[in-house]
Amino acid sequence: MAPFITKFEPYEPEEYVVDKKSGTKSPARLEKIAIVGSGSWGTALARVAALNAAEREGFDPEVRIWVREHEVPGRGKLTEIFNQTHQNERYLPNVDLPENLVAVPSLKETVRNATLILIVVPHQYLPSILEELKEPGLISSRARAISAIKGVEVVIQKDGPTADIHTYPSVIEKELGIPCSALGGANIALDVGRGEFCETTIGVPSAKDAALWHAVFDGPSFRVHPIEDVAGVSLSGALKNVVALAAGFVDGMGLGGNTKAAILRIGLLEMSTFTLEFFPGSSPLTFSHHSAGVADLITTSFGGRNRKCAEAFIKSKPEYSGESKPDSGKSFEQLEKELLNGQKLQGTLTSREVFEFLEARGRLEGYPLFEKVYRISFEEMDPKRLFEDL
Amino acid sequence: MAPFITKFEPYEPEEYVVDKKSGTKSPARLEKIAIVGSGSWGTALARVAALNAAEREGFDPEVRIWVREHEVPGRGKLTEIFNQTHQNERYLPNVDLPENLVAVPSLKETVRNATLILIVVPHQYLPSILEELKEPGLISSRARAISAIKGVEVVIQKDGPTADIHTYPSVIEKELGIPCSALGGANIALDVGRGEFCETTIGVPSAKDAALWHAVFDGPSFRVHPIEDVAGVSLSGALKNVVALAAGFVDGMGLGGNTKAAILRIGLLEMSTFTLEFFPGSSPLTFSHHSAGVADLITTSFGGRNRKCAEAFIKSKPEYSGESKPDSGKSFEQLEKELLNGQKLQGTLTSREVFEFLEARGRLEGYPLFEKVYRISFEEMDPKRLFEDL
Numbered sequence: 001m002a003p004f005i006t007k008f009e010p011y012e013p014e015e016y017v018v019d020k021k022s023g024t025k026s027p028a029r030l031e032k033i034a035i036v037g038s039g040s041w042g043t044a045l046a047r048v049a050a051l052n053a054a055e056r057e058g059f060d061p062e063v064r065i066w067v068r069e070h071e072v073p074g075r076g077k078l079t080e081i082f083n084q085t086h087q088n089e090r091y092l093p094n095v096d097l098p099e100n101l102v103a104v105p106s107l108k109e110t111v112r113n114a115t116l117i118l119i120v121v122p123h124q125y126l127p128s129i130l131e132e133l134k135e136p137g138l139i140s141s142r143a144r145a146i147s148a149i150k151g152v153e154v155v156i157q158k159d160g161p162t163a164d165i166h167t168y169p170s171v172i173e174k175e176l177g178i179p180c181s182a183l184g185g186a187n188i189a190l191d192v193g194r195g196e197f198c199e200t201t202i203g204v205p206s207a208k209d210a211a212l213w214h215a216v217f218d219g220p221s222f223r224v225h226p227i228e229d230v231a232g233v234s235l236s237g238a239l240k241n242v243v244a245l246a247a248g249f250v251d252g253m254g255l256g257g258n259t260k261a262a263i264l265r266i267g268l269l270e271m272s273t274f275t276l277e278f279f280p281g282s283s284p285l286t287f288s289h290h291s292a293g294v295a296d297l298i299t300t301s302f303g304g305r306n307r308k309c310a311e312a313f314i315k316s317k318p319e320y321s322g323e324s325k326p327d328s329g330k331s332f333e334q335l336e337k338e339l340l341n342g343q344k345l346q347g348t349l350t351s352r353e354v355f356e357f358l359e360a361r362g363r364l365e366g367y368p369l370f371e372k373v374y375r376i377s378f379e380e381m382d383p384k385r386l387f388e389d390l
Numbered sequence: 391m392a393p394f395i396t397k398f399e400p401y402e403p404e405e406y407v408v409d410k411k412s413g414t415k416s417p418a419r420l421e422k423i424a425i426v427g428s429g430s431w432g433t434a435l436a437r438v439a440a441l442n443a444a445e446r447e448g449f450d451p452e453v454r455i456w457v458r459e460h461e462v463p464g465r466g467k468l469t470e471i472f473n474q475t476h477q478n479e480r481y482l483p484n485v486d487l488p489e490n491l492v493a494v495p496s497l498k499e500t501v502r503n504a505t506l507i508l509i510v511v512p513h514q515y516l517p518s519i520l521e522e523l524k525e526p527g528l529i530s531s532r533a534r535a536i537s538a539i540k541g542v543e544v545v546i547q548k549d550g551p552t553a554d555i556h557t558y559p560s561v562i563e564k565e566l567g568i569p570c571s572a573l574g575g576a577n578i579a580l581d582v583g584r585g586e587f588c589e590t591t592i593g594v595p596s597a598k599d600a601a602l603w604h605a606v607f608d609g610p611s612f613r614v615h616p617i618e619d620v621a622g623v624s625l626s627g628a629l630k631n632v633v634a635l636a637a638g639f640v641d642g643m644g645l646g647g648n649t650k651a652a653i654l655r656i657g658l659l660e661m662s663t664f665t666l667e668f669f670p671g672s673s674p675l676t677f678s679h680h681s682a683g684v685a686d687l688i689t690t691s692f693g694g695r696n697r698k699c700a701e702a703f704i705k706s707k708p709e710y711s712g713e714s715k716p717d718s719g720k721s722f723e724q725l726e727k728e729l730l731n732g733q734k735l736q737g738t739l740t741s742r743e744v745f746e747f748l749e750a751r752g753r754l755e756g757y758p759l760f761e762k763v764y765r766i767s768f769e770e771m772d773p774k775r776l777f778e779d780l
Contacts, residue, residue: 191646197777198648256581257693258588261685288678295655303647
């Protein structure tokens with residue numbers, strides 16, 4: 001195992017109080033978990049956290065999850081259905097959730113008094129969420145956050161042009177003033193929901209964060225490895241979706257396993273090189289050795305939604321569909337609506353942001369795969385050109 | 391790209407002779423390629439080599455491939471069919487082979503006068519082949535070999551007990567007295583046969599070997615990267631088949647992509663750790679960065695024959711087949727016969743050899759995945775225990 005795995009003592013409550021009458025000892029305060037986001041990945045992680053919170057000393061068993069309220073025709077309010085059926089029917093169907101996982105319609109009530117906040121929302125929604133969470137006094141100064149958001153924040157300075165790039169944990173840390181870790185994959189939500197054996201890497205700023213988040217998520221079939229590379233874990237989660245689009249293009253063109261494996265290998269190197277170039281404190285081992293790197297890339301490129309839409313994107317082109325069509329293929333926007341049942345595609349957004357960032361920095365030539373994925377997705381480049389200059 | 395990629399000048403003939411009459415210059419001698427082995431992978435590589443030999447200056451265009459003779463009922467001799475149809479119908483169906491690739495029934499005639507010899511046979515056949523090739527004067531002392539054999543040679547000393555392990559390139563080098571390189575994957579033969587984009591890593595003992603083997607195999611859709619790690623490339627090709635069996639067990643149990651990706655990640659680390667422990671001159675980058683490592687493992691674990699038989703092995707067990715059967719599952723021997731059309735399964739043999747080696751050395755506890763694959767394959771261990779102690 002990689003040497004930079006974070007060493008930590010297993011979590012224990014820091015202080016106890018003793019009941020004078022009975023002499024029983026109990027933790028002086030409880031850790032309280034809140035989940036911001038109830039898509040498929042958020043719900044799968046919430047299930048794991050709630051199962052642990054119910055069993056571990058020092059945790060408030062009630063775990064709150066923010067569910068945007070709406071009326072389900074003929075059945076009532078969505079949060080009420082969630083709390084009665086203990087299922088998230090839309091995003092994680094057929095998975096029973098623990099009863100101590102409670103859907104809350106108000107974002108503020110979800111996080112109030114929480115000490116451990118998981119943020120897992122499509123990255124386009126983060127700014128408005130942070131705006132609401134910044135209300136003075138809402139979030140305790142001893143709270144900690146962890147981000148499972150797949151994406152990066154790119155800011156283009158139009159008068160340069162130059163560009164800045166930030167990971168979401170650093171954005172959250174700055175906006176909320178609390179430490180923020182990063183939770184990586186591998187992450188096909190439904191498999192996690194079913195309790196199948198899998199691993200996840202968390203990037204943590206300190207050993208204390210490692211102990212707490214390990215206690216929240218680790219279990220016999222969900223193995224958590226904390227490492228000291230918040231930026232690497234966060235970047236890997238964002239960039240792997242760009243490579244998964246390339247994998248989907250390979251599938252769409254009907255090419256075989258060797259070609260796909262070559263694209264994954266080259267993609268993993270670009271992910272690692274990009275991260276080390278722009279976040280020099282990161283480690284290449286995050287990509288080559290850890291679940292958030294190589295394993296998450298594999299699972300996403302064979303089973304994820306970015307791969308699926310990218311395959312459909314190529315197959316919708318007349319030259320690959322096997323039938324002549326009057327239209328010249330579907331856009332990713334159309335496919336997202338048709339295939340994802342309301343979920344958002346992260347890879348295309350990240351692809352555009354990474355492209356614009358590299359272009360502004362004059363560094364496109366270092367990343368031929370990232371460049372091609374963007375041009376095939378948005379500039380009608382012939383997908384066969386994916387393999388040029390690799 | 392990894393820094394230990396071998397630097398070499400592109401191949402050029404060392405000497406030329408000038409025709410006095412016409413003044414035209416031609417190479418003083420020609421490199422001559424021989425292929426020992428005509429299974430699917432051997433034939434796919436022979437196709438690539440023959441296409442290059444026909445076009446490159448300094449190469450004899452005739453490439454000989456050893457095909458074991460037998461009578462095809464109603465159609466005549468196999469080598470004659472091969473040389474008339476320019477197809478290897480049994481092992482690489484529907485792929486047209488170049489006319490300068492010539493099937494030869496005699497092993498000795500295949501390699502006579504050859505300067506570049508590719509050996510690509512199931513590893514159980516190698517000893518008898520080397521015995522025949524050792525005939526004095528048969529193989530030129532300026533010849534070079536390259537091994538695409540997937541396996542390792544393990545010698546158990548019964549009176550220790552201790553054990554030795556050797557890679558096939560080192561065995562070939564010792565037995566034939568010529569330098570031997572290693573050719574790795576990614577290697578689904580049919581995809582290579584169809585000319586789809588893929589990569590391969592070759593481990594070479596010198597820059598001269600790098601230049602020659604690059605000239606033999608490299609092309610626009612078959613990218614060859616030489617690295618200075620013969621043992622690492624050879625070991626990766628052997629050990630990845632053991633991990634692919636584990637991947638097949640995951641598929642057979644009906645588990646999802648996260649689980650499979652976790653097994654691949656852990657397997658890749660065991661492959662790398664094993665190689666560095668017993669072949670300390672090797673590089674971990676061979677596994678983490680190069681096609682022969684991570685990419686070959688991915689392609690083999692999703693598309694190869696070891697994965698396929700391992701999935702069938704689990705599904706033949708009554709508890710996974712969905713039907714009650716009187717027998718208690720099929721052995722790998724049975725499945726090899728039923729599913730592989732005469733091809734040999736390398737992973738189970740390697741699994742047994744690696745297990746016996748680690749047991750004799752008292753090092754089983756360092757390799758829990760390798761140990762479990764053996765015990766599930768040969769000792770009726772419950773496949774669910776694959777995930778214990780990982």
